[in-house]
Amino acid sequence: MSDVRFRVAVVGATGAVGREMLKTLEARDFPASEVVPMASARSAGMKLPYKGGEIQVQELTEDSFEGFDLALFSAGGSTSEKFAPIAARAGCVVVDNSSAWRMDDDTPLVVPEVNPHDLDWHKGIIANPNCSTIQMVVALKPLHDEATIKRVVVSTYQAVSGSGQKAMVELENQVRRLMSGQEAESEVYPHQIAFNCLPHIDSFLENEYTKEEMKMVNETVKIMGDESVKVTATTVRVPVFFGHSESVNIETAKKLTSAQARGILAQAPGVTVFDNPSENVYPMPVECAGQDDVFVGRIRVDDTIENGLNMWIVSDNIRKGAALNTVQIAETLIERNLVRVL
Ligand code: 25A
């Protein structure tokens, strides 16, 4: 093990994802000489827990990145659009959790279990994919390698933590108010989320899909590096705090039995198979929250098509869907010697 250490900036450190990034860096003993949390002016001076002590939030400015080696961003698309290039020009390698750079041709979009080699052509910015896409491709890539996936039909059941801290507070307040006979108040979402499902994540596009749905379509192809994989998605917000669930139907070129699929997934990095229906064992968000892996269960043959499988995929959207995948990208950059130490 080399003892090189890196200066790391965490941009958006006060948010739901940023806080988890700090915890993840700490838990994985990331080789940092220093970790500096950054956020907007309204949070400057705030103290965040780190390694048994506290670190103080700095205001993000154009001069923030001098002397840093790595910058992990999760502060929204507009912040990333403006500041990621500034950080890269200052010599940092940026790993960005927003949607701003994901489909840019000069920006690798990486899930370390799936396409670590794409890091090799980075030009200073690496994009962390959408949370729903990450957990799906971790499970689908090993099946694709074995049987060639032709088409994917996915419906998601997404937790409110994906929209940040305010959305979690909104769900909690709505449950309290409704249970005490008061009306629900909605600010983050266009409708009540408590005891409800909203088939609407991110904004609607001209093609009648949502942006979230099109992220799953386009990002899956870019990460898998295979334009022949067709994806269609319906993304739904459900009143769950942590953990996205997905019902996934795949059509493959080669036939796979459910037992073969289970065997492949049991060997796959980052995947845990939880599939024993006779004992009521299948993945659920309340169990998968707080864990690192992508959990797969309810694997069964779809005999309405020649080679079809159905499955149920659950993962913690703030961990593997965001903070953990970002930190794993940074670790893989270091392993592949792709970070310059200033
Ligand atoms: O869809 P996108 O664009 O790709 O975005 C993906 C993710 O980015 C965030 C959001 O994460 C989302 O999941 N995001 C999206 N749109 C955004 C928008 N319009 C957006 N964030 C801000 N504005 P999130 O909500 O978990 O994290 C947001 C983080 O980004 C910081 N930030 C915002 N604007 C910034 C900026 N940092 C630098 N420069 C800017 N211009 C933001 O910092 C937050 O860290 P903040 O200073 O605005 O702090 C928010 C306040 O919220 C409270 N709080 C947040 N999380 C917690 C919390 N309190 C307790 N526990 C928590 N877990 C704090 O009071 C904090 O001060």
Ligand code: L14
């Ligand atoms: O592109 O759940 O990463 O509202 C940001 C918003 C993920 C979903 C992204 C949400 C999305 C998130």
